[in-house]
Amino acid sequence: MTGNEPDEPTAESRAVQYDPESSRYDLYECPDCDNIVLALGRDEPPMSCHDNPMERVTDMEMSVQPPDVKQVLLQAFGLPKAGLDICLCVIGEGPLSANEVAESLGYDRSTITRYLSKLVELGLLERSELNREAGGVVNVYHSVDLERMRRETLIGFYVWAGEAAALIEDANLTKQDYLEGNPDQDLPDIFWESFPDR
DSSP states (O other), X not given: OOSOSOOOOOHHHHOEEOOTTTOSEXXXXXXXXXXXXXXXXXXXXXXXXXXXXOEEOOOOOOEEOOOXXXXXXXXXXXXXXXXXXXXXXXXXXXXXXHHHHHHHHOOOHHHHHHHHHHHHHHTSEEEEEEEOTTSSEEXXXXXXXXXXHHHHHHHHHHHHHHHHHHHHHHHHHHHHHXXXXXXXSOOOTTHHHHSOOO
């Protein structure tokens, strides 16, 4: 390095905090219980709890690493780079057969067919049959309606986020039980290793 290049951003510098004044989403909590909800595109609390409006969260101090779209597709939907490439290829150029996608991207056909099936299963692509001029039928893939894709991906992500939230809650309850049962001991380093994976 010559000293003129900008430093690579560190994990700390990329971290973000929830800011209710500038976020594209809102977090609300019930003042009477542990209920917390995430809302997109709303100006008012999305629901009430105990017959009272939920209150906007304003005091979160924890910073988090913002995800990119590849991380979200990988973590929430199990789609690594190849799956994302295939999805974007079909959305941009479809309808395409598996062979046409393979030719366009240079991936092995077995990889293409595996991820095309996964993308159809997730609701990101649709499969239909096309009659060939020379005879026979071939499966082709094309993008779904944009509103349907938006709904399916948001609901899919919320299911994943709900599972993650439940896992965190289970971990916190397990930690609480451990500390209550061992009041004279600190939480051991191996505690999280003993927490069962789902």
